Amino acid sequence: MSGLAILGTGRCLPSRCVTNQELSRMVDTSDEWIAARTGIRQRYLSTPEETLTGQAAQAARLAMERAGVTPDQIGLVVAGTFTPDHASPSLACEVHGELGLDSTTPAFDVNAACTGFLTALETARCFLESSSLEGKIALVIGAEQVSRVLNMEDRSTCVLFGDGAGAALVRLSPDHPYTCRLGCRGSAEILRVGGLASPDHWVRMDGKAVFRFATTTVPQALEDLAAQAGTTLDQVDWVVCHQANGRIIDHVIKKLGADPARFYKNIHRYANTSSASIILALDEMAREGLLQPGQKVACVGFGAGLTWGATLLTW
Numbered sequence: 001m002s003g004l005a006i007l008g009t010g011r012c013l014p015s016r017c018v019t020n021q022e023l024s025r026m027v028d029t030s031d032e033w034i035a036a037r038t039g040i041r042q043r044y045l046s047t048p049e050e051t052l053t054g055q056a057a058q059a060a061r062l063a064m065e066r067a068g069v070t071p072d073q074i075g076l077v078v079a080g081t082f083t084p085d086h087a088s089p090s091l092a093c094e095v096h097g098e099l100g101l102d103s104t105t106p107a108f109d110v111n112a113a114c115t116g117f118l119t120a121l122e123t124a125r126c127f128l129e130s131s132s133l134e135g136k137i138a139l140v141i142g143a144e145q146v147s148r149v150l151n152m153e154d155r156s157t158c159v160l161f162g163d164g165a166g167a168a169l170v171r172l173s174p175d176h177p178y179t180c181r182l183g184c185r186g187s188a189e190i191l192r193v194g195g196l197a198s199p200d201h202w203v204r205m206d207g208k209a210v211f212r213f214a215t216t217t218v219p220q221a222l223e224d225l226a227a228q229a230g231t232t233l234d235q236v237d238w239v240v241c242h243q244a245n246g247r248i249i250d251h252v253i254k255k256l257g258a259d260p261a262r263f264y265k266n267i268h269r270y271a272n273t274s275s276a277s278i279i280l281a282l283d284e285m286a287r288e289g290l291l292q293p294g295q296k297v298a299c300v301g302f303g304a305g306l307t308w309g310a311t312l313l314t315w
Helices: 031-038 052-067 091-099 113-128 207-228 246-256 274-287
Strands: 004-012 016-019 042-045 074-080 107-110 137-145 163-172 179-187 191-193 203-205 238-241 296-303 305-314
Touching: 004 052, 004 113, 004 274, 004 305, 031 246, 042 163, 052 091, 052 137, 052 163, 074 091, 074 113, 091 107, 091 137, 107 113, 113 137, 113 163, 113 179, 113 274, 113 296, 113 305, 137 274, 163 274, 179 207, 207 246, 207 296, 207 305, 238 246, 238 274, 274 296
Parallel strands: 074 107, 074 137, 238 296
Antiparallel strands: 004 163, 016 042, 137 163, 179 305, 191 203, 296 305
16 A cells, blocks of 8 residues: 655634534533533534635645645545535535646545545545556545534534534655555444435434444454554554544543543534544644654544544654
């Protein structure tokens, strides 16, 4: 498997920050109830004027600026999302237009729910191995406006999610070892979103079943990932889990007998942003100086499908 280097990252959040206290005035809940069960204290929700395309494009521009990458160097755009502005064209195509990329640059979305960014990353790596993209850089996006599909009267779901967009620029690099594992356990009943044309298009979730799936699948995925890469979890500098629920991450840490200090958490600030959560965390860590060259970073996600994925990166 080819190595993959992350050249730069960026993120963009909606302008509206909604605290648990504010949410408690919309639905029967409380800050204490939400925080104790999820670790969430606030989330960002998009206003009607804010588009996902605009947020994803801004995240991409920041990543390009930080990486020193120009539009002509980008040979591919892959976006992980299940809430694009339109069913068609894709979010990736709309960002392509916003950035003024060349007409020979392909762009498309992948939908693996909360595993979307990792799926998009692996898809981009596979495309970059094509001779037609030799020497090119891929723009990989994870972006969601989950608020579009939330029933704000259902406290079992509306308190859990937030909106946001993140982007990374990547290229093949033998100096940056990379390992990836992706999978799915087909089940449409545990966690799903109805079609937008359906009268029932809200997020519906069996929370207990999702918890069981995550706390079983995530530890196994991390152990299998490390074994595939010929290393151990003790040699991994950082673990970035999909930020779905703080209790899930705590349970994974306990099950693995791992050091909690190596598991990054920011769910208290952003809630569950689905396919955006891992790239938002990576960008935040990069901006805070937590990620240093040569460090091993394991990323692991899970979502509706039920999908799962794990990636070991070298920063």
